[in-house]
Amino acid sequence: MRTAKTDAAAQATSTSTGKNEQWIDKAKAHLLQNYKQQPIVLERGLGSRVWDADGREYLDLLGGIATCGLGHCHPEVVAAVRAQLDKLWHVSNAFYTEPQIELATRLTAASGLQRAFFCNSGAEANEALIKLARKVQKDRGNADRYEIITFENSFHGRTLATVTATGQTKYQKGFEPLPAGFTHVPYGDLEAVRKAVGPHTAAILVEPIQGEGGVRAAPKGFLQGLRALCDEKGLLLLVDEIQTGMGRTGKAFAYQHEGILPDGISLAKSLGNGLPIGAMLCTDEAGKSLTPGTHGSTFGGNLIAAVAANVVARKVTEPQMLRDVAQKGEYFLTRLRELQGRMPSVVKEARGLGLLIGVELFQDAAPFIAKCRELGLLVNAAGEKTIRFAPAYTVTNDDLDHGVRILERALKS
Numbered sequence: 264m265r266t267a268k269t270d271a272a273a274q275a276t277s278t279s280t281g282k283n284e285q286w287i288d289k290a291k292a293h294l295l296q297n298y299k300q301q302p303i304v305l306e307r308g309l310g311s312r313v314w315d316a317d318g319r320e321y322l323d324l325l326g327g328i329a330t331c332g333l334g335h336c337h338p339e340v341v342a343a344v345r346a347q348l349d350k351l352w353h354v355s356n357a358f359y360t361e362p363q364i365e366l367a368t369r370l371t372a373a374s375g376l377q378r379a380f381f382c383n384s385g386a387e388a389n390e391a392l393i394k395l396a397r398k399v400q401k402d403r404g405n406a407d408r409y410e411i412i413t414f415e416n417s418f419h420g421r422t423l424a425t426v427t428a429t430g431q432t433k434y435q436k437g438f439e440p441l442p443a444g445f446t447h448v449p450y451g452d453l454e455a456v457r458k459a460v461g462p463h464t465a466a467i468l469v470e471p472i473q474g475e476g477g478v479r480a481a482p483k484g485f486l487q488g489l490r491a492l493c494d495e496k497g498l499l500l501l502v503d504e505i506q507t508g509m510g511r512t513g514k515a516f517a518y519q520h521e522g523i524l525p526d527g528i529s530l531a532k533s534l535g536n537g538l539p540i541g542a543m544l545c546t547d548e549a550g551k552s553l554t555p556g557t558h559g560s561t562f563g564g565n566l567i568a569a570v571a572a573n574v575v576a577r578k579v580t581e582p583q584m585l586r587d588v589a590q591k592g593e594y595f596l597t598r599l600r601e602l603q604g605r606m607p608s609v610v611k612e613a614r615g616l617g618l619l620i621g622v623e624l625f626q627d628a629a630p631f632i633a634k635c636r637e638l639g640l641l642v643n644a645a646g647e648k649t650i651r652f653a654p655a656y657t658v659t660n661d662d663l664d665h666g667v668r669i670l671e672r673a674l675k676s
């Protein structure tokens with residue numbers, strides 16, 4: 264339905280008024296140059312569409328990097344945030360607030376874990392997991408158990424501890440000395456994990472699907488194997504659900520595909536539909552270690568972010584919403600595999616679960632991502648050669664078809 268319009272917009276680039284360019288000149292003068300940013304200035308969004316400063320429309324199948332699960336300006340999120348804006352914004356965690364208590368109630372019910380701690384980002388949620396694991400082992404009398412096993416090619420954040428947990432040296436180079444207490448083993452290799460467990464091991468931290476690492480899922484049974492190993496060795500199983508949680512894979516949380524219960528999980532990205540909020544959820548038993556004064560955050564669980572997250576938590580636990588995500592994801596993956604069949608020398612693999620999907624190419628993805636944008640489609644790279652799609656759960660099959668058509672044109676160019 265929107266195809267003609269977006270294609271018309273695509274042809275209008277040459278006649279753009281140049282507001283994008285003016286802003287980008289200022290950005291280059293004043294912003295820290297730590298990102299490879301796509302050269303457009305986005306101004307407005309609705310559902311799976313966004314518009315740039317020159318009024319050009321794009322199909323957004325990236326959703327703020329797996330963050331705007333309900334789409335841009337979802338009316339229920341907007342209404343909840345608007346109502347809260349006139350009431351109260353922030354009081355700190357020196358006091359109780361209703362939205363935060365409601366959110367803890369919803370997330371614990373959905374996850375099977377009993378305790379919730381709120382922060383502002385994914386990295387902070389993982390920091391909370393790391394501190395939790397160390398403190399639990401100390402409290403059990405295992406003062407020597409401080410090491411966290413994580414995986415090669417993983418991504419856990421940019422703070423010093425989480426970048427050390429991250430199993431990719433490109434994120435660590437130049438920031439040494441890195442904090443002690445992390446070791447990396449090949450993803451999906453249960454025997455390697457077993458061998459890495461030693462007298463200092465406290466916990467295992469794992470992504471159910473490596474998102475930044477190229478949308479790579481662990482082999483079936485891997486999380487179950489880790490759960491059994493953790494039980495056998497007295498370790499905590501920590502699952503990084505920052506990219507995969509809040510309905511993204513067609514379950515509320517991706518570990519639920521394997522029927523296990525972790526000791527702790529981290530959430531962020533989709534949790535606030537674009538407002539900054541993270542969470543660490545854990546078992547009642549583990550949570551006992553973080554006693555008053557041991558951890559905290561000034562902004563964590565702030566009322567504005569919490570009311571947005573409550574709408575997300577309510578909607579992404581509705582069975583119909585989860586079925587939609589699973590069905591749309593299967594539909595999209597099928598279309599992408601057909602595309603692979605048409606272009607087997609360009610597309611190496613299309614993979615993913617629910618609405619977290621990667622298309623791996625035989626070459627660097629960056630030029631094709633730029634071409635997609637020129638044709639009116641927003642995506643990004645996960646790893647060097649993989650194009651990542653993380654559309655809103657409200658995306659239509661028509662939008663997904665349109666995305667595949669643009670991708671095909673970009674790959675043929």
Ligand SMILES: *Cc1c(COP(=O)(O)O)cnc(C)c1O
Binds near residue numbers: 470475
């Ligand atoms: C994005 C991401 C993080 C880091 O989240 P920030 O909010 O950027 O700190 C950590 N782990 C995973 C799996 C992620 O996808």
